[in-house]
Amino acid sequence: MARIIGVFSGKGGVGKTTFVANIGAALAHDFGRRVVAVDANTSGSSLGVHLGMHFNPLNLNNVLRGEANPFDALSEHGSGMWVLPASIKLRDYFVDYSKIPDVIGELAKRFEIVLVDTAPSLGEETLWVLNAVNEAIIVTNPDLPSVIEALKMAKLINTYGIKLLGVILNRQRKKAPLSREQVMALLGLPLIGEIPEDRRVEEGIKYSIPVVHLYPDAKVSLAMKKIAGELVGEGFQYPSLFQMLKRRLGL
Numbered sequence: 001m002a003r004i005i006g007v008f009s010g011k012g013g014v015g016k017t018t019f020v021a022n023i024g025a026a027l028a029h030d031f032g033r034r035v036v037a038v039d040a041n042t043s044g045s046s047l048g049v050h051l052g053m054h055f056n057p058l059n060l061n062n063v064l065r066g067e068a069n070p071f072d073a074l075s076e077h078g079s080g081m082w083v084l085p086a087s088i089k090l091r092d093y094f095v096d097y098s099k100i101p102d103v104i105g106e107l108a109k110r111f112e113i114v115l116v117d118t119a120p121s122l123g124e125e126t127l128w129v130l131n132a133v134n135e136a137i138i139v140t141n142p143d144l145p146s147v148i149e150a151l152k153m154a155k156l157i158n159t160y161g162i163k164l165l166g167v168i169l170n171r172q173r174k175k176a177p178l179s180r181e182q183v184m185a186l187l188g189l190p191l192i193g194e195i196p197e198d199r200r201v202e203e204g205i206k207y208s209i210p211v212v213h214l215y216p217d218a219k220v221s222l223a224m225k226k227i228a229g230e231l232v233g234e235g236f237q238y239p240s241l242f243q244m245l246k247r248r249l250g251l
């Protein structure tokens with residue numbers, strides 16, 4: 001059976017979509033996994049923008065409105081990951097969220113891993129995703145508002161009986177309001193991994209290229225690839241200086 005992993009946060013803007021785009025790309029490209037990323041944040045979709053797939057003729061909104069089947073709305077990303085983006089158009093706003101579990105269930109028949117990007121807040125679309133996934137990851141930032149919302153999200157996930165894999169601490173930096181230890185003590189959950197704050201992440205979004213591809217040897221990208229490896233029980237081999245140099249020279 002496929003692993004269906006929902007990426008949640010509670011608070012918005014903490015890096016869920018960035019995580020799904022990059023981890024999905026790394027799972028496909030670096031670990032050879034058959035992975036599909038689904039943008040189940042139809043009310044504020046951005047996975048397509050992160051990956052340059054927002055102009056797809058068909059998307060999840062069409063599928064949820066019964067206008068297309070999920071496989072017709074899929075596109076392959078350059079990394080080898082498959083993507084079911086959502087529409088960025090206001091006129092596509094209204095969809096039937098109750099179909100989300102069926103759509104994800106269909107995809108799970110043909111993929112090894114289904115990574116599901118979700119909306120912030122505990123609204124209806126998030127609740128339908130909770131009915132569709134069998135594993136969950138919580139992304140948070142090292143600040144009190146995101147940690148409080150993450151805690152609420154963790155409690156909600158537990159009421160659904162979903163396996164909560166743990167927490168991704170994103171945008172960690174030296175002068176963060178909370179240290180890693182403080183965040184983990186507040187949450188009381190396992191830490192899957194830490195992703196540093198890095199302006200190159202935004203640059204990647206600007207060019208619709210995941211930072212793991214745009215800057216494959218940057219610390220932030222290596223941290224993401226390591227997390228991807230851990231999610232599938234594989235160690236990540238850090239590139240040597242020589243390998244990085246060769247890559248930079250295009251050799």
Ligand SMILES: Nc1ncnc2c1ncn2[C@@H]1O[C@H](COP(=O)(O)OP(=O)(O)OP(=O)(O)O)[C@@H](O)[C@H]1O
Pocket residue numbers: 009011012013014015016017018019041044046118119120170171172195196197198199201202205220
């Ligand atoms: N590690 C990082 N370093 C620097 N900037 C980051 C990092 N991770 C995410 N960001 C920035 O944070 C912003 C929000 O990221 P993202 O869209 O992934 O969050 P989100 O949780 O999906 O938001 P929403 O809840 O609105 O869907 C983006 O502009 C992105 O560039």
Ligand SMILES: [Mg+2]
Pocket residue numbers: 016017018041046117118
């Ligand atoms: Mg998002």
